[in-house]
Structures are given as C-alpha cells and as structure tokens.
Amino acid sequence: MKRFVLIFILFFSLNCFAQDSTYTRKIINILTSKNFWGRGYTKNGMSKAADYLSAEYKKLGLTTFNGHYKQHFNFPVNTFPGKMMVELNGKKLIPGKDFIVNNESKGLKTNANLEKIDSLNFQGSPNLQVVLKDKLTWSVATEVADYTIIQVNRKNFTQTPKNINVEIENKFVADFDASNVCGYVKGTKYTDSILIITAHYDHLGGMGSETYFPGANDNAAGVATLLSLAKYYAIHPQTYSIGFICFAGEEAGLLGSKYFTENPLITLNRIKFLINLDLVGTGESGMTVVNASVYPKAFAMLNKINNEYKYISKINSRGKAANSDHYFFTEKGVPAFFIYTQGGPSAYHDIFDKPETLPLTEYNDLFKLIIGFNKKLME
Known part of the structure; x- marks a missing residue:
C-alpha cells in the first residue's frame, strides 16, 4: 500500500510538471502572436503584453507590491511604424528576410546609384550605406542618427x-x-524575506507595418517559465515570499531593471536571491549561469542539486556580465544568477525566433532545478 501511494505521488507530481509545460507552451504561443507585434514599440505591442501579463498575475492570485501590478517608466526610442521598402538592382527585398534597416537609422526616400567602398560596403549618398551581411540581426535604438544603413542578406542577394x-x-x-x-x-x-524570479517580456517589435519579430526564445520562453513558477508557488506558498518581475526595456539597454533598482517597490536588502531567466527555450547543450563565480557557494549548491537529480546535462560557470536584467541588482548588492540554456535553434534577434521551432528541451528539468534551488535557499 505504501509503495502504491509513493507511485501515485510520483505520477501526480510528474503530471503537474507536464501540465506546467503545456501552460508554458500556451503562454509562448500567445506572446509571440501577431497581436502583440513583437512586444515592442509599434501597434501597442508592449502595452498589450503588459496588460496580458497583469491579467495573468491577477488570475494566478499574485499580490501587488503597491496596489498595482504595473510600474510605469518611460524612455526614448526610434521606431519604424510605416513604410519599409527597399529595391536593390530593381529587385524588391523582403523586410527581415532579405534586409533590415539599422535600428538607429533615420527615415529616407530616395533612388540612388551605389558606389563600391569594399566587397561588403556600398555608398549611395553621404547619408546612405548598404552593407552585405551573412546574418541579419536587429536591435533597439534610443536615439536617431543622421544617416541610414541598410543591411542586406548576401545569401539571398548574390548580385x-x-x-x-x-x-x-x-x-x-x-x-x-x-x-x-x-x-x-x-x-x-x-x-519580509523574498526570493525573486525575473524575465524581460519586451522584444524588438516590428520593422515597418508588415514585419515583426516574434521573440520566442528571447524572451517569451523566460516569461512563460516565470509564469509557470508563479502558478506553482501560488498553489504551494513557501516560508519566504516569492516575487515575480517581468521587465520592459531590456532590449533597449536593461532600462526596466535599471529603473526598478533605482525606484524599488521593496527594500532591496529584503531580496535574499534573484534568478533571472532569459533565452531558456533550449538546453541540448546544457545551460550557463552568469555570476556563478561571483557567488561560488550558491553555484555549488545549484550544482549539487543538479548532480543529485540529473536535471541538466551540463552547467557552465560564467562570471559577472552586464548582459541581462540581473546586472543592476548585483550592482546594488543583491545576489543574483542569470540563467540561459544552450543548443537547439540558432535564431536570435531575427524573424525566425518562432514558437514552432522552439524545442523547450530542458523546460521541465529547469523548472524542477529552480524549485529545488529555492527550497535550499530557504533552509
């Protein structure tokens, strides 16, 4: 009878994780949909995503820090809401696939002959340049330059x-x-003691009126994992409080997390540890922990749990890096790890970072590893 009970508990536990995986996939599909337009700066993409996440927090029963789920801030940004047309040698190019415009570029309407600078760079005027690239990746600019640079995928344009x-x-x-x-x-x-899970929900938005960047791995996967953890902890409250922050403005320079640390909704010394999730939709080649060498005892604890339960094939150690939303917290003295997984599709900051190609290879194991690590932190 005791053995039967143990088997039942194990089956029920595994089924819960499977259900969380289904929930995670659902969230990723929603956040990467056309309705949210890349969770960026045109067609109200980021605003719609914030509304959706606030509603999801409420549905899960999360408590607000100050009476509101949203913490508003603002910043400058260069956007491309309208025309996005490029013809090269009379051939119309497809935005995102054949070309991108540099994010700091100013708008431009012209027809010009190109002068070759070298094998990869061509000048159309003092303020117009064409650059041939092997891979097109986009980003976000907070200012406008006095020039326009167009990057062309030379694999798709061989002339x-x-x-x-x-x-x-x-x-x-x-x-x-x-x-x-x-x-x-x-x-x-x-x-008064709190563990924090964070993930940025913004992505690159749209380039023109017809092309958007879905951002499945970056970072719908991180947000969906955060919500799955919120769902778990809402059902299973812990001895410590568990906080959840979805940041905006990460792609524009970690602006949301910077604002939070400068205008904290809780006293920062109450945060006993913070885990930041970004690019966690793969895992075939293991995962990396930024700040591992900064907090060696915590990293050793994480590895001990992972080795005991054989969750992730390999956990790589990395030092301090200002490459995601953990950074400004550690600068303020808050211990934090930034976790990202490796392997799988190579799509990054392009139109091919789609939910249908995102494997979520190590989602269940990462989920359980975080729960186990948080449990140890509370002992």
Whole structure:
C-alpha cells in the first residue's frame, strides 16, 4: 500500500510538471502572436503584453507590491511604424528576410546609384550605406542618427549592388511609456524575506507595418517559465515570499531593471536571491549561469542539486556580465544568477525566433532545478 501511494505521488507530481509545460507552451504561443507585434514599440505591442501579463498575475492570485501590478517608466526610442521598402538592382527585398534597416537609422526616400567602398560596403549618398551581411540581426535604438544603413542578406542577394530605391519611415518617440509587471506570493513564515524570479517580456517589435519579430526564445520562453513558477508557488506558498518581475526595456539597454533598482517597490536588502531567466527555450547543450563565480557557494549548491537529480546535462560557470536584467541588482548588492540554456535553434534577434521551432528541451528539468534551488535557499 505504501509503495502504491509513493507511485501515485510520483505520477501526480510528474503530471503537474507536464501540465506546467503545456501552460508554458500556451503562454509562448500567445506572446509571440501577431497581436502583440513583437512586444515592442509599434501597434501597442508592449502595452498589450503588459496588460496580458497583469491579467495573468491577477488570475494566478499574485499580490501587488503597491496596489498595482504595473510600474510605469518611460524612455526614448526610434521606431519604424510605416513604410519599409527597399529595391536593390530593381529587385524588391523582403523586410527581415532579405534586409533590415539599422535600428538607429533615420527615415529616407530616395533612388540612388551605389558606389563600391569594399566587397561588403556600398555608398549611395553621404547619408546612405548598404552593407552585405551573412546574418541579419536587429536591435533597439534610443536615439536617431543622421544617416541610414541598410543591411542586406548576401545569401539571398548574390548580385553586386548597383542601384537602390528606398522608402523607409521612422518615428522617434521621446517618452515611450513602458511598464514593469510585478507581483508576489506572500511567505508563510518569513514574509519580509523574498526570493525573486525575473524575465524581460519586451522584444524588438516590428520593422515597418508588415514585419515583426516574434521573440520566442528571447524572451517569451523566460516569461512563460516565470509564469509557470508563479502558478506553482501560488498553489504551494513557501516560508519566504516569492516575487515575480517581468521587465520592459531590456532590449533597449536593461532600462526596466535599471529603473526598478533605482525606484524599488521593496527594500532591496529584503531580496535574499534573484534568478533571472532569459533565452531558456533550449538546453541540448546544457545551460550557463552568469555570476556563478561571483557567488561560488550558491553555484555549488545549484550544482549539487543538479548532480543529485540529473536535471541538466551540463552547467557552465560564467562570471559577472552586464548582459541581462540581473546586472543592476548585483550592482546594488543583491545576489543574483542569470540563467540561459544552450543548443537547439540558432535564431536570435531575427524573424525566425518562432514558437514552432522552439524545442523547450530542458523546460521541465529547469523548472524542477529552480524549485529545488529555492527550497535550499530557504533552509
């Protein structure tokens, strides 16, 4: 009978994790949908995502820090809401696939002959340049330059560029409104002690009126994992409080997390540890922990749990790096790890980072590893 009970508990536990995996996939599909337009700066993409996450926090029963799930802030950003047309040698190029415009570029309408600078660079005018690239990756700029640079995928365009016809619209927004989305599950014993899970929900948005960047691995996967953990902890409150923060403005320079650390909704010394999740949708080649060498005891604890239960095939140690939202917390003295997985699809900051190609290889194991690590931190 005892053996039967143990088998039942094990089956029920595994089924819960499977259900969480289904929930995670659902969240990723929603956040990467056309409706959210890359969770960026045009078509209200980021605002819609913040509303959705706030509603999900409420549905899960998370408590607000200050009466609201949203923490508003603003920053400047260069956007491309309208025309996005490039013809090279009379051939119309496809935005995102055949070309991208540099994120800091100004709008431009011109038809110009191109002068070869070298094998990869071509000049159309003092303020127009064409660059041939093997891979097109986009980003976010908080200012506008006095030039326009167009990157062309040379795998899709094998001719020598001689003439270009361009019509690109940009719009500089001096005070783009964004929101961090914050909530927590109250601890059952040490309510003033808190563990924090973070992930940025913003991505690159859209380039023109017809092309957007889904951002499945970067970082819908991290947000979906965060929500799955929130769902778990809402059902299973811990002795410590567990907080959840979805940051905006990460792609524009870690702006949401910087704002939070400068305007904290809780006293930062209450945070006993923070785990930041970014790019966690793969795992075939293991995972990496940024700040592992900064907090060796915590990293040893994480490895001990992983080795005992054989969750992740390999955990790589990395030192301090200002490459995601953990950074400004550690600068303020908050111990933090930034976790990202490796292997699988190589899509990154491009239109091919889609949910249908995201394997979530190590989702269940990462989920259990984080729960086990948090449990040890509370002992």
